[in-house]
Amino acid sequence: MNRLLIVAIFIISTLPLYAQDQAPDAAKLKADTQKVASIIKADGAKTQTYCQIADLADQIDKAVQVKDTKKAEELAQKLNEMEKNLGPEYLALVDELRNVDLTSKEGQEIVLIFNRLDESCPH
Numbered sequence: 259m260n261r262l263l264i265v266a267i268f269i270i271s272t273l274p275l276y277a278q279d280q281a282p283d284a285a286k287l288k289a290d291t292q293k294v295a296s297i298i299k300a301d302g303a304k305t306q307t308y309c310q311i312a313d314l315a316d317q318i319d320k321a322v323q324v325k326d327t328k329k330a331e332e333l334a335q336k337l338n339e340m341e342k343n344l345g346p347e348y349l350a351l352v353d354e355l356r357n358v359d360l361t362s363k364e365g366q367e368i369v370l371i372f373n374r375l376d377e378s379c380p381h
Contacts, residue, residue, distance in 0.1 A: 284364040287354055291368045294351045298344060309345045309379035314340070343370045 304306045314337045321330035341349065358365050 265357060286365065287351075287358065288367055288371070290347075290351050290354065291371045294344075294347050295371050298376055299375060304344055305378050307340055308375065311337055311340050311344075312376060314380055 298308050314333050318330050318337065319334045321327075321333060341352070355368065358368065360366070360369055
């Protein structure tokens, strides 16, 4: 599945913590993303959870493609619950990413960090 889509699903699926009035600083956001990726990669349980979330995102994508809204919603709820296990830094990052155009240069750099993290997952 397209990793950009997975990141977008992560962002869309989490509950908003606080709305921000302005776009986040790109350098800080990239550093925050690298920090969160390091935290996840350093913890075997978090890495496993992250990989399970990626699998759920694939399942959500398939459910959306076949227009199974009920299944997609159920999986999204499960994904939301699992994301909590990745810690407050991850949840805060996802909230920050709501204001980022993932197709922009900065957004693509963030997607690349997630792609590297995906390499930790069995395929």
